[in-house]
Amino acid sequence: MIEIVCSDALRPRIERELAAAGIPTGTSAETTTDSRWVLVERGHTAPDHAPAIVFDALDYVQVVRMLASGIRGSAQTPRTMIGQRDDAFVVLVARDVLVIEAADDGAIAVTASGTARMRGTLQQIETAWGPLGFVRANRSQLANLSHVREIVPWFNSRYVLRMTGGNDVEVSKMYAKHLRARLGI
Structure with a gap:
């Protein structure tokens, strides 16, 4: 306990x-x-x-x-989660997810093939998929580091993550410290 x-x-x-x-x-x-x-x-x-x-x-x-x-102990990190796209359930593989964004009733996973709704909070998803390379970029987004093409220094100690697929994710000042520590920069 x-x-x-x-x-x-x-x-x-x-x-x-x-x-x-x-x-x-x-x-x-x-x-x-x-x-x-x-x-x-x-x-x-x-x-x-x-x-x-x-x-x-x-x-x-x-x-x-x-x-x-x-x-x-030896429990494996889950590499998949279930999402919902239209009226069908889909298996979301962590390596295919670019960004996860907060939504009113859970989260939205952005992949190359579209978006899917996920259950759970960003904190729960970050806890589950953090070891797989997902980092908190700001209060409403997680980014998959394996899909980051560039890290651009921005104003006031912030960063912009240029993702594959053309998305940009802004890293807030509060989470920039954690990103630097995680990447060793």
């Missing part, structure tokens, strides 16, 4: 991501004797009863991904 020590605004998002990864959580009263780890947002006090992982608020998805990969 994982105990979470963070701001009230961040707690539901972390709990949702942990639940999607199949990791049980609890309050400090429930987990004091049962918790194996404590997730602590930087700036909050870490309890003494279990090892703590201290993280920045922007990095909580990466922390959940790290925990999930350690708990699952």
